Amino acid sequence: MPLVAVIGATGSQGGSVVSALSKNPKYKVRAITRNVESDAAKKLASQGIEVVAADVNDEASLEKAFEGAEGIFAVTAYWPSIPALGRDGAGEEEVQQFKNIASAADKTPALKHLVLSTLPNCSKVSGGRFKVPHYDYKQQGVEWIKANRPGLWAKTSEFWPGWYTSNLVRVPRILGFIPVPGTGAYYFVQPSKPGGILPVAGDLETNAGIVVEGLFEKGAAAFGKVAILITEYLPLTEVVAEWSRVTGRRAAYAEATDQAMGTVWGEFGLEIAAQLRWSEEYPDWHSFEPERVIGFEELGVKDKLVGYTAALTALKEQLVADQ
Numbered sequence: 001m002p003l004v005a006v007i008g009a010t011g012s013q014g015g016s017v018v019s020a021l022s023k024n025p026k027y028k029v030r031a032i033t034r035n036v037e038s039d040a041a042k043k044l045a046s047q048g049i050e051v052v053a054a055d056v057n058d059e060a061s062l063e064k065a066f067e068g069a070e071g072i073f074a075v076t077a078y079w080p081s082i083p084a085l086g087r088d089g090a091g092e093e094e095v096q097q098f099k100n101i102a103s104a105a106d107k108t109p110a111l112k113h114l115v116l117s118t119l120p121n122c123s124k125v126s127g128g129r130f131k132v133p134h135y136d137y138k139q140q141g142v143e144w145i146k147a148n149r150p151g152l153w154a155k156t157s158e159f160w161p162g163w164y165t166s167n168l169v170r171v172p173r174i175l176g177f178i179p180v181p182g183t184g185a186y187y188f189v190q191p192s193k194p195g196g197i198l199p200v201a202g203d204l205e206t207n208a209g210i211v212v213e214g215l216f217e218k219g220a221a222a223f224g225k226v227a228i229l230i231t232e233y234l235p236l237t238e239v240v241a242e243w244s245r246v247t248g249r250r251a252a253y254a255e256a257t258d259q260a261m262g263t264v265w266g267e268f269g270l271e272i273a274a275q276l277r278w279s280e281e282y283p284d285w286h287s288f289e290p291e292r293v294i295g296f297e298e299l300g301v302k303d304k305l306v307g308y309t310a311a312l313t314a315l316k317e318q319l320v321a322d323q
Helices: 012-023 039-046 057-066 079-106 133-148 204-222 236-247 258-282 308-317
Strands: 002-005 027-031 049-053 071-074 112-116 156-161 177-179 185-190 197-200 225-227 230-236 251-255
Touching: 002 012, 012 071, 012 079, 012 204, 027 039, 027 057, 027 204, 027 258, 039 049, 057 079, 057 236, 071 079, 071 133, 079 133, 079 258, 112 204, 133 258, 156 177, 156 308, 185 230, 197 236, 204 225, 230 236
Parallel strands: 002 027, 002 071, 027 049, 071 112, 112 156, 156 225, 185 251
Antiparallel strands: 177 185, 197 230
């Protein structure tokens, strides 16, 4: 029974991977988290899942956590460091996290397959016109692995997750719908023109694990490939229209300026603005490196994924506030 070590096991992506693999009798799962005493970690342990402590900023802890693993799913942590380090500082730290993960994985003799959660290279795709740190620094990490750990890269797949529907409730103030007091109506305010495209991952917390499991199942056929978790490419106006249909509440889209995002939300707002402005001009992730893309059909997951409407429906009670 292959052992798969999963970083970020109590987070959205890692938690989804743990959930999917733990339901497959073919795999044994080792859940990796920074805090094994958290309620989420204890819940995993109560389900009979091995839970170990490690931190992506600590290579030695990862090396120990990876012992005996034939598969590794790795996700890094960018956003928590923005307040202390700024957008670029958080990105530089993230590159080091990739180095730590790769160096520890490369010292794991049993390893057969590494799946890295990354994102497209916005700077490269746009010819340097756009810079989106939480995308671009991930690709700096990938380039380091290619150059410095070629043997590891030869058995690595990438996973690009699109926009989480759950962001509407997980980060409601900056990414959710804003209630207009006394009207029963809502605004969705983002730094993009109304026709800007959102690459939606549907129900990320379900879908990520399904796609990553598909990568592990493909084995060597997935090495060097990119699995893109986007269930729909939706104009922001359609994101709003579908939200309104599901919730039964009136809603409208409003474009915020990048300056306004920075004024209200600081570095976080500027990062979201950079992402969505890039997406206005480069919306189709599948066109960036088409020769490397491994699709849902090839992974055998096409009919298993949960799209935007179903994800909204599952979150319906959390999407609207009492007014």
